[in-house]
Amino acid sequence: MSLEDIKGTYDSVFSLGDLCLTSIQLKKNNLRPFSGVLDWMASPSLSNVNRLLKNRFVGFMDLPNLRIIGYASDQLICVSDDGYQIVSNHDFEVGKNTLSHLGGYPEVREKFDRRIKRFLEKMETSKRILFVRTEGTFEEVLELESILSKMVKHDFRILIVNHTDVSGLTEKNWPIERVSVVELPNQDIWNANDHFWKMMFDGVQLSGK
Template identity: 65%
Template sequence: MSLKDISGNYDAIFSLGDLCLAAIQLRKNNLRPFAGVLDWVGSPTLPYVNRLLQNQFADFLNPHNLKPIKYLSQWDLYVLDEHYNIGFNHDFKTDKNTLTHLGGYPEVKEKYDRRIQRFLEKMTTSQRILFVRTEGTFEEVKELESILSGMVKHDFRILVVNHTEVNGIVEKSWPLEKVCVIELPNHDKWNANDYHWKTILSGVHINV
């Protein structure tokens, strides 16, 4: 699928990780009307994200699987969901959470439960959905496409952006029906690629 094939209107657009980058770019391009489950977490391993989706988020944020790792700052505690290899950088604040006690867990769980409920609802009610994932191999993305085909009632597209040693936007031709794969420069990917993202998403619109 080429870049032009993801153009058009969507009822929902979701980031599927691997960092906050996809959500940030959706927000910068006014394509993020609501929060997704994986917007602000670290989900570096796509097979684990695939399992999370396949399981429809069962056991996600199960307190038995949560491990406080370290203080990121005076405000934020880094907590890892070891079952899905998903890290929380921004949710567990140090005023309520420590390395030995996650006192703020109930409100974090409630927030993510709301996002999960909305995500699963959109899977069945939206006529067209776009999913955006940074970093993934062919086999991982092929599995993702298969899982989403079983979850999404109507139409969907997947935009995969891999960061490599390229100088601009490079389209890849992967033999996947619903997937568009782009390579972008990996040098300063947080700040230097805004123009490229704007170009990629220029034909994408969200129904409001």
């Protein structure tokens, strides 16, 4: 599928990682109507995200699976869900949480439960959904499309953005139904590619906008 094929109106748009970058770009382009489960987390392995989706988030961020890594910043503690190899850098605030005790866990748990419930509800009710993921191999994306085809009741599209040594926005022709794949320059993924993201999302909008 080409970028032209993702144009249109969507009821829901979700980031599937791998970093906060995807959520930041959705927000910049007015395509983030609500928070997703993986918005502000590091999920470097798409295979683990696929497993998470296939399991419908069972066990995700459960306290026995959590490991405190250290300080993400002066205000936040970095915590890993070792069951899925997904890392939280933005959920556990210093004060309520320490390097030896996650005192704020009940609030974080409640937030993730709310986001998971909404995600699963949208899979059933949205007429058209766009999923956006940075970094994924052909095999991983093929599996992702297969898993989502079983979860999503109606129509969906997937946009995969891989950062490589290209000099500009480069479309790839992967023979996977419902999937558009592009490559972007990897020199400064956080700041230098804003215009490319804007080009990719040209013609994509939320229903009611």
